[in-house]
Amino acid sequence: MRGFPLFHTGLMVIALAVLAWPLIILTRPASSVQAAPVQQSEASLAAHIPVRLDARWAHVPEYLLVSHLGEPLWEAASLSALQAGLDATLSIPEEGVDLEVTVRWPEGTPTSALQLTVTPEALPAQDQVLWGTVDESDVLTYQWK
Amino acid sequence: MKIVLTFLSLGVAWTLSASANLKVATLHPVLTDLAQQVGGDHVEVNGLLKLGGDPHDFAPSAADIRSLSTAKLVLASGKGLEPYLEKLSDNLSEGQVLLEVGRAIPSITISEDSALFVCCPHHSEGSLDPHWWHSVKAMERATGIVEKAFAESDPANAKVYKERAKAYKQELEALGKWARKEVAKIPRSHRKLATAHAAFTYFCQEFGFQSMPIQGLSKEYEVTSQYLADVAEELKAHEIQAVFPEAASNPKVLGEMIRGTQAGLGTPLFADFTGSEKARTYKQMFEHNVTVIVKALGKR
Numbered sequence: 001m002r003g004f005p006l007f008h009t010g011l012m013v014i015a016l017a018v019l020a021w022p023l024i025i026l027t028r029p030a031s032s033v034q035a036a037p038v039q040q041s042e043a044s045l046a047a048h049i050p051v052r053l054d055a056r057w058a059h060v061p062e063y064l065l066v067s068h069l070g071e072p073l074w075e076a077a078s079l080s081a082l083q084a085g086l087d088a089t090l091s092i093p094e095e096g097v098d099l100e101v102t103v104r105w106p107e108g109t110p111t112s113a114l115q116l117t118v119t120p121e122a123l124p125a126q127d128q129v130l131w132g133t134v135d136e137s138d139v140l141t142y143q144w145k
Numbered sequence: 146m147k148i149v150l151t152f153l154s155l156g157v158a159w160t161l162s163a164s165a166n167l168k169v170a171t172l173h174p175v176l177t178d179l180a181q182q183v184g185g186d187h188v189e190v191n192g193l194l195k196l197g198g199d200p201h202d203f204a205p206s207a208a209d210i211r212s213l214s215t216a217k218l219v220l221a222s223g224k225g226l227e228p229y230l231e232k233l234s235d236n237l238s239e240g241q242v243l244l245e246v247g248r249a250i251p252s253i254t255i256s257e258d259s260a261l262f263v264c265c266p267h268h269s270e271g272s273l274d275p276h277w278w279h280s281v282k283a284m285e286r287a288t289g290i291v292e293k294a295f296a297e298s299d300p301a302n303a304k305v306y307k308e309r310a311k312a313y314k315q316e317l318e319a320l321g322k323w324a325r326k327e328v329a330k331i332p333r334s335h336r337k338l339a340t341a342h343a344a345f346t347y348f349c350q351e352f353g354f355q356s357m358p359i360q361g362l363s364k365e366y367e368v369t370s371q372y373l374a375d376v377a378e379e380l381k382a383h384e385i386q387a388v389f390p391e392a393a394s395n396p397k398v399l400g401e402m403i404r405g406t407q408a409g410l411g412t413p414l415f416a417d418f419t420g421s422e423k424a425r426t427y428k429q430m431f432e433h434n435v436t437v438i439v440k441a442l443g444k445r
Contacts (some may be wrong), residue, residue, distance in 0.1 A: 070330050094335035095353070099325055107341075123423040141353065 018102050048089040052119040055081040059112040063104040066116065068097060096143030105134050118142050154419075167299040170216035173278060173420055176246060176276045176291075178427045183291045187302045191216060200417050201313045204229045208235050208409050217298050220291065223247035226275035243357050247275065250283045253346045255358070268341050274344070276416055278427065279348035279434075281321035285314050319353075320428055324435045328352045330443045338438065339380065339388040339408065341399055344416035348434070359388065359402055373402055380406040387411040387441040412437040 024073060054073055056065065065076040074086045077133040090097060103114050111133050128140040164187040171177045179191035184190065193209045194200055202223070205213075210233070213219060219237065221227050223245030234243050234366050277283045292310035328336075335353040338345055343358035344378035359376050380388070380403060388403050389411035390396035394409055403410060414437060415423075418430035 040263035067330060093332065095336070098184050098325075098329040098353075100335060133193070138322055139329045 017087040023092050029101060048091050049089050050121045051090040051092070052085065052117075053088060054083065054085040054117040054119070055114060056117075057103075057112060057114045059105055059109045061103045061105045061112075061114070063102070064114075067100045067102075070100075073099070090120065091119075092123070094143065094145055096141060096145065098141050100137065100139050101130050102137040103130065104132070104133065107134060109134060120144070155419075167218070167295060168216045168221060169218045169295075170213050171220045172203075173220075173222045174183045174198075175427055176220040176222060179246075181286070183288060183306055183310050183384070184295055185305070185309055186297065187299070187305055200226060203227075205233060211239065213241075217241060217292055219243045220294075221245045221247075222275065224250075224252060224273055224275035224277060224364070225249075240293070242294070242298065246287050246290050247277045250277045250280075250286055250345055252277075252351060255343050255346060255356075263296070270310055274343050274346040276344045277347050279345055279416075279431075281431065282318050282351060283323065283347060284427065285317045285321075288314050288317065316428070320431060324352065324431070326438045328436050330439055335386075337442075337444055338344075339383075339385045339387055339389050340414065341396075342416070343393065344391065345414070357383065357385065362400065363439045370371075371405060374401045374433070377406050380408050391416050409441075411441045420425055 001045065010056045012124045060079055062077065063080070064074065064076045064084070065072060067142065068090060073088055073090070076084060076086075095128060097118075099118070101116060102115065104129070105112055111131065114132075114136075115127050116130070117127040119123050123144050126144065128142065130138055130140060132138075154183050167184065168189050168191070169180050170191045170193060171182065172193055174192060174194060177194075179189055180188055180190045182287050184416060190210060193205055194203050195274075206338055210278070213236070215234075217240070219233070221230055221243060224247045227233075228249075230243070230245070235266065253274050253363060255274060256398070266427065278287070292306045295306040300304075333353055336349075336352070337357055338349055338354040339357040339359055341358070341360045342357065343359075345354075346356045349356040379385075385406070385408045387410070388399055390399050390413045392413040392415045394413070396413070400410060414434045415430045418424040418427065423433050424430035
């Protein structure tokens with residue numbers, strides 16, 4: 001064997017490294033693909049949009065509370081007119097929304113009714129009626145599908 | 146003395162007639178509770194299916210059938226839950242009335258419209274869900290049906306049955322209102338109720354849920370690896386957060402089904418309210434189910 005031995009050894013190491021590289025690529029374990037976490041809580045809900053709430057009643061109540069998902073959306077006391085309104089924002093998924101409505105009329109008020117109209121931006125108005133005496137609370141469902 | 150004895154005997158006779166009970170037999174614990182609610186002390190209820198029994202596997206024994214002989218009225222739930230009804234009817238004597246309480250209640254058939262994921266054609270789709278009592282409105286209707294039957298069988302106490310039925314309907318109405326408020330804590334877009342079997346479609350319809358019975362109707366369904374993979378895919382696709390087993394059933398298969406998905410195993414629900422201190426009455430069963438569902442799927 002002629003020439004400088006260190007030179008030949010170096011060439012051999014380089015040749016082996018060149019051959020080994022594709023083998024390493026082929027034989028290394030595949031990296032596991034991490035499933036993206038499901039973002040359910042808010043991603044599947046529509047974004048908040050402006051909503052107009054209008055309430056009318058047969059007898060003026062002392063107190064009104066409208067809640068959405070347990071959070072107060074509209075709370076009013078000392079009402080004097082036969083109707084009231086509020087501008088709010090609300091997420092409206094295609095499945096609709098449930099609003100919990102609590103209304104309190106003065107003692108002695110006969111069976112009465114409250115009509116709550118919900119008008120989201122770019123969607124038609126929808127109304128629901130809650131009947132009750134003195135102290136009433138129930139869930140009203142609004143759907144635009 | 147004779148006058149005193151005459152009055153005494155008249156008094157005894159009156160007391161006996163006033164406490165004379167209408168004998169009723171029931172084939173499901175929901176009906177046992179309902180009969181007691183409507184009848185009170187005026188009705189003697191013989192519940193053939195005891196707490197802890199499974200109505201899907203139950204068939205009355207010879208002793209059970211003998212015990213029916215004194216019942217004037219037999220209450221069945223109907224909608225195919227009691228496949229032995231025809232044979233049972235043959236054993237009843239003239240004057241005994243067999244009433245399928247669920248017959249007058251609108252049925253729900255498991256279909257692609259009522260379920261998110263319809264198991265497989267021969268186990269779910271097209272089958273009738275017999276668990277009508279998971280709708281409070283259906284229970285109110287059933288209360289009226291039972292009241293009418295009691296009044297016809299025992300006209301002397303018709304007024305009492307009417308008053309008791311009215312009071313119980315008011316309790317049910319309050320229960321429904323409470324449930325609506327509780328369920329309102331869950332966004333409507335998250336109301337997907339994944340259960341083992343298709344036993345909650347009436348509940349789903351009443352409270353705006355989509356039903357997902359991942360083991361269909363039958364408890365004997367053999368789970369293949371392909372089926373497990375399909376279920377896991379559906380659970381992921383519908384972003385199901387919890388799968389609810391049924392009380393008194395082994396949740397092992399459900400555990401297998403949710404492995405590798407984001408869904409957790411929920412607290413067991415009562416489909417037939419049998420066998421637990423937590424659900425001795427219909428109202429307790431319903432409150433338990435609503436509380437468990439809201440806790441698992443409520444606003445996060």
